[in-house]
Amino acid sequence: MIAAIAQLLFCQLIGEALNRGAGIPLPGPVLGMFLLFVWLKIRPAERVELKAVATWLIGHFAVLFVPATMGLIDEGPALARDGIAILVACVGATLLTIAVTALVFRWVSDRDETAA
Template sequence: MIAAIALLLFCQLLGEALNRGLGVPLPGPVLGMFLLFAWLKLRPGERVELKAVATWLIGHFAVLFVPATMGLIDEGPALARDGVGIVVACVVATLLTIAVTAFVFRWVSARDEIAA
């Protein structure tokens, strides 16, 4: 389990290093996710420990977001001024994410049916 956590943290750290050190125009966590994906492609096979760690993290997402949520308390004036715009942006971004996810899912599903 420690090795799986170390792998996740290493990918995150390397992604941040690429972002900050080389100026790659993607956020560090996104780069880390791509690095983790590449690692899993290079080393095929089921990662039982990684799956267990990921399942635990997903199960505790609410706790992981508490600090970010509590930080909003200090932003009362900004939220009062720009709250409607922020809510609209969040709703539009969520709808676009759902639409793109559905499109990609359908595209991959159709591609799998052709390959099979």
């Protein structure tokens, strides 16, 4: 399990290095996920251990949001001033993300049916 966690962190580290060092205009974690994807295509046997780690991380996901939530407590005046705009932006972004995800899922699903 430690090796799989180290692998996830290493992929993110390489992604951050590519973002900052090479100036690739994608966030480091996104580049790291792409690198992890490529690695898993090359070495599919490691999926089992990474799946166990990912399942454990997802099970404890709420704990990862505690620092962000605590940071909001210090931003009381900013939230009082811009809270409604932030809320509208968050809700709008969430709805847009859900809609785009559904459209992409539908497109991939239709494409998969025609290929079969």
